[in-house]
Amino acid sequence: MRFSRRGSMSRVRAALLSIGFLTFAFTVRVAFASEFSVAFYYGEHPPVDELQAFDVAVIDPDHGLDPRTYRTATSELFAYVSVGELEPYRSFADDVPRNWIIGENTAWESAVVDLAQPGWATFLVQRIIGPLWERGFRGFFLDTLDSYHLVATTPTARHRQEAGLIAIVRAIKTAYPEAKLIMNRGFEIIPAVSHLVFAVAVESLFQGWDQGAHRYVTISRDERQWLIESLTKIKRDHRLPIIVIDYVPPHERERARAIARDIRNLGMIPWISNPELDQLGVGLVEVMPRKVLAVFDGGDDPDPAHSELHRYLDMPLNYLGYIPEHWNIADPLPSYSLVGRYAGIVAWLPRNRASWSRAWHRWLVEQIRHGMRVAMFESFGFPLQAPFLEPFDLASAPPPRHVDNVTLMPKDPRVGYEIEPVADRRAFVPLRLHKGHTLLQVRDSSSGERSDVLALTEWGGYALRPYALVHLPDGHSRWIIDPIRFLRDALQLPPMPVPDTTTELGRRLLLVHIDGDGFPSRAELPGTPYAGEVLYREILVRYPVPSTVSVIEGEIGPTGLYPDQSSELEAIARDMFTLPHVELASHSYSHPFFWREFLSKGPTRPGHYHLPVPHYRYGPDAYKREILGSIEYINRRLAPPGKRVTVFLWTGDCDPPPEAVGETYAGRVLNMNGGDTVMTQERHTLTAVAPLGINKGGHFQVYAPNQNENLYTHQWRGPFYGYQEVLETFALTDRPRRLKPINIYYHMYSASKAASLAALHTVYRWALEQDVFPVYASQYIRKVLDFQTLTIAKQDEQWQIRGAQHLRELRIPRALGFPDLRRSRGVVGFSDHEEVRYLHLSGDDEIVVALATDPPREPYIGSGNVRISQWTHGPQRLAFQAHHDFPLDLRMANIRQCHLRSGHDTKHVRAKGESVRLYTARPRVGSLTISCDR
Incomplete structure (x- = not known):
């Protein structure tokens, strides 16, 4: 097939071709790399998350995908641009003078443009490339460069078209010097423009598609050999990466993989897909769909x-x-x-x-x-x-x-x-x-x-x-x-590495979050203090673990239910929020009980659908008042310097409509609650374990990992020590499969009764006796959000993971083997739990996991409760930054000694055998620089 082709544009109103490519710093790195991954997707509904697995993504920009929000440190969108043909469905098609049209491509129902027309180069730069640049595109896939062959039948005519094509490429680079250009063929002009081009693409090296006959074709040996020789010469003489796009039926996945391997063995970058290019195909890496x-x-x-x-x-x-x-x-x-x-x-x-x-x-x-x-x-x-x-x-x-x-x-x-x-x-x-x-x-x-x-x-x-x-x-x-x-x-x-939201550095996560209900309740204790005061004194001060604490504005604020007590209540809330281990959250303004009926029925029965806050009027902005208004109240009146609300905790039935969930995203706060995980010995079933959450209107509602004391006390009817039963849930959701982290979740009113307060002490003491990794609710939520979008791709026998900045743990069956730390990147260690092996991650933009049959001999982290950054390692040494909000506990293997540096102080710790445990008895918030030698 000597002429370039596109996806079936008559059927696809806007072709989206997706290649995951990097930000500017990454672009420079790729420009000098021997290979990078490319994907093409010409469908109306591009799989945005999956495309992030690739370094370069070419899209038809008419589909509205925003390159600025897509862009990451490892993936960038390129825009599809037809240079030699005019597609009639484009918004600018009617503005092209008819005398610039010199022919027709009947197979693709498009018009062939006169490349020698000086006005066409100006039109391309000003009307096509320019607006795309303004939208954020920095790379462009130039297609239909060879279409002039359909009408230019003499050497002179072809020379005129090629001169025009050279002028077009130069005009684009003159207007936008930083633009990265991928040319689809255009072999004749490469000697003149190779210094302006990022890569060269070609279609149908082994397998092609005949658009006229609508059938797959096998490329002849002679044509393939000619093409390989031409591409090899371009790569050798001009040092340009070569991209090869081939076509096979969707169900022939193994054949696609084989062709991709053949292309890669030639030193070229493969993409194998269907003719419409609306399928996520096989490239340098293959996405493991999640x-x-x-x-x-x-x-x-x-x-x-x-x-x-x-x-x-x-x-x-x-x-x-x-x-x-x-x-x-x-x-x-x-x-x-x-x-x-x-x-x-x-x-x-x-x-x-x-x-x-x-x-x-x-x-x-x-x-x-x-x-x-x-x-x-x-x-x-x-x-x-x-x-x-x-x-x-x-x-x-x-x-x-x-x-x-x-x-x-x-x-x-x-x-x-x-x-x-x-x-x-x-x-x-x-x-x-x-x-x-x-x-x-x-x-x-x-x-x-x-x-x-x-x-x-x-x-x-x-x-x-x-x-x-x-x-x-x-x-x-x-x-x-x-x-x-x-x-x-x-x-x-x-079998592949599974993203895990329950664990970090081999330790089960521990998160505490508290709904604000009952803050003003009088505790059944001497002096009848406020429940919020008892909770502050007896729980939050006594157990300095990361805790996400919320209040209800309508309960403690001056416009709420108790204006005469507001100053006392707010003072207690300020004391809570000042504690260094407390994260701020809102639990709404009036505590809607039934979110979906809140607006539709609330005006007629306000006391039934939310707290009866005086003078609270319903209206179209009720969701905004409940969410953003309550957050603004806490930030303005209760938050200490340097702290702001980071989480909104859903109230009542925790079933908000999409519009309400969208308000949390509009306010740039995280959201959580809902789900009904209450697995106990009496209800020992997977049906009692909730999922991570649910997508609502394009926004994700994160469920609480566990349910609160209200369910364990039969809707707060007793027994009031019933929350102790949550320990059964924690045990059953840990073995034989670890399904959930430990989530101590309760309301302020748990501090209003001696029995429920005693239950809290029991639960806290048990949790702190476990090997845990304490996190704030916001940190857990971000892990769940990473779970929704991170990509896993496979290349040979290695896995590439992108988007795991907050989610720092992968899980594999133990039978798959051990991490090969020499060939892996961003894997800091491993540990076992039941029949699975946890792989600990560094949080790098891109993780590479390679496995081996034998355990590693290099130094690694076995388990710990610190946040890892700046990870470097070699055969005999490792070094990293350790950030912690809790007494440090870190176990490392295959090492002889470690050096800990904090500020100007350095401490040396020698190994016992082949492992070292670093431990501090007291809480210490900060970071350490740790280096260890084998």
């Missing part, structure tokens, strides 16, 4: 937060390292390719509805044909009839006229995880799986018909109602299968 398309039935309630899928499947997916992207099946299903972008599809569909079942079936068959794996729960979402079942290797029969007795056939050992299944004759429908592995089968005794109700298949797996969960009379549920294992097996999730 999103799962999570399809739910929103016919009765379109909010995914209220769906059973969110309640039951989001947490298992989070534990596996994946992010559920909720999709209401009633909405049009994605039209773009899911391959490379999603790790799979999960669906929780209680029924099939005529309004969407056929469209769902057609779409699902197409996704499976492209290689996507699917896990379905409750039902398939389409009729159990032959035309629907055949593509899934399933068959059915007419249901027996009478089903008197059904029995369970011998089951797979994986069945019966939390509860044994019970055969249900009312749900019996004959169903047989032709290809796959049946985990559970039900048999009708009278007819002999059988139903494969739980299975792993060649395309994924399914668990039909009622054989996934058992719903108990008390309103709770139990899993018949281990959902974590079932999802891993059905979706065939690959």
Whole structure:
């Protein structure tokens, strides 16, 4: 294919081509590197997070992606620009004089422009490049450079067009000297402009696409050899990186990987995708997709937060390292390719509805044909009839006229995880799986018909109602299968490092956060002090651990419920907020009980939906008043110098609508609360563990890791020492799987009763006896937000992790091996817990993880409770900065001695055997410079 091509622009209104590239400092580094990674994505809905795994991203700028907000230290967007052709759908197309058009590219339905027209170069710079530069683009992918060959048939005509093309490149660099230009072919002009160009791209080296015939083509050996020789000469003579774009069908992922390897072995940068370039393909690195398309039935309630899928499947997916992207099946299903972008599809569909079942079936068959794996729960979402079942290797029969007795056939050992299944004759429908592995089968005794109700298949797996969960009379549920294992097996999730929000430096996180409710309550203690005063004196002063403390403005402020006591209450709050280990948070103005009904019904029943604050008037700005107004009050009247509110803690039902969550983002504060994690011996089930949170309107609500004393005391009806039961939760969410950090979460009113105060002391003492890593709520929230966006990509047998600045821990099965510290970057050590191995990270912009079968011999950190920065290491030595808000406790291995420097003081510590433990008995906030030798 001698002529350059684009994605199917007639179908894609704005092509987004994404290459993750670096900020200016990184751009300079890449410019002198032997290779960098590139991705092209021409879809309407670009996978922004995943594209961050690449160094360069070329996009069609008409899709509105903002390069300034996208830009990171490791990834940069480039803008697609058609130089030799004019696409009719562009906003500037009608402003191009008709006499500048000299031909037509019928295959792509675009016009060929006269490159020799002096006005075209000016137009390109002023009307196309200039506005893109103003929007923040600093790199440009120049396409259709060879289109003049369609009309210039003589050497003289071609020479005129090439001279015009050289003038265009020079004009762009004259106007914008810092612009980085990638040329798609344009071989004839490279000798004249190579010093102005960042890289050269070419398409179809091994596999191509014939747009006219609409088919994939294999490039002939002669043409490939000619192209390789041409590209090798360009690379050698002009020292330009070469990018090669090839095309294979979406389901041929292994073939794409093989071609990418072949291209890389030639010393070139690969990108292998589909012809439309709307698929996340394979490049120098391959993204390990962490999103799962999570399809739910929103016919009765379109909010995914209220769906059973969110309640039951989001947490298992989070534990596996994946992010559920909720999709209401009633909405049009994605039209773009899911391959490379999603790790799979999960669906929780209680029924099939005529309004969407056929469209769902057609779409699902197409996704499976492209290689996507699917896990379905409750039902398939389409009729159990032959035309629907055949593509899934399933068959059915007419249901027996009478089903008197059904029995369970011998089951797979994986069945019966939390509860044994019970055969249900009312749900019996004959169903047989032709290809796959049946985990559970039900048999009708009278007819002999059988139903494969739980299975792993060649395309994924399914668990039909009622054989996934058992719903108990008390309103709770139990899993018949281990959902974590079932999802891993059905979706065939690959082994890879999993981002972990429970742990740092091998220690389980400990966070304390306090809702402001009950601050003015009089404690049932001598002198009846305010509960806030008791909490300050008995808890916050006694236990100097990082604590996020909130107040309700309507409880303690001068315009609230108790204006006569406000000055006393505010003085106590100021004392709390002055403590060095206390982080400031707001718990709203009037404490809405039911956020979604707050505005719609509150004016008629204000006391029912929020605290009855005098003279509080509802209006369109109520959310702003509750959130930003209460934050401004704390910052203005209560915050000591140098401190500001960093967190908003949701109130009441903790189910804010998207508009309310958006207010926290508008105010640049973090948000948390919600979720119902209350796993106890009585409720020992994964269904009692909440996920990390939920996306609401493009903003993420972070759930509290654990629930507060209100649930452990039966809605504060007693027993008031009931919060002690949270210790069961802490134990059960640590083993056999560490599902959650330790979260001491309670209200101010816990200090109002002797029993509840004693329970707090019990919980604090237990927590501080553990090996923990204390953090503020804001630090935990940032870890969760990193979890939502960080990327993992694979190159050969190494993993590249980007976006893990706050999330500092990865988890792998111990069977995968040990970190190879010589080949890894940003990995500071490791430790084991149960059957997993935790890898400790430095927080660098880019982490590289390489594994080995044997443990490392180099110095490393085994565990600790300090924040690591400025990490450097070698075969015999390591050095780093250690920041801590708590008595330091640090264990290091494979070392002989350490030197600790704080200010002008230096301390030497010698090893006992091959390890050193650094420990201080008293709290010390600050940083140390630590260097250790083997």
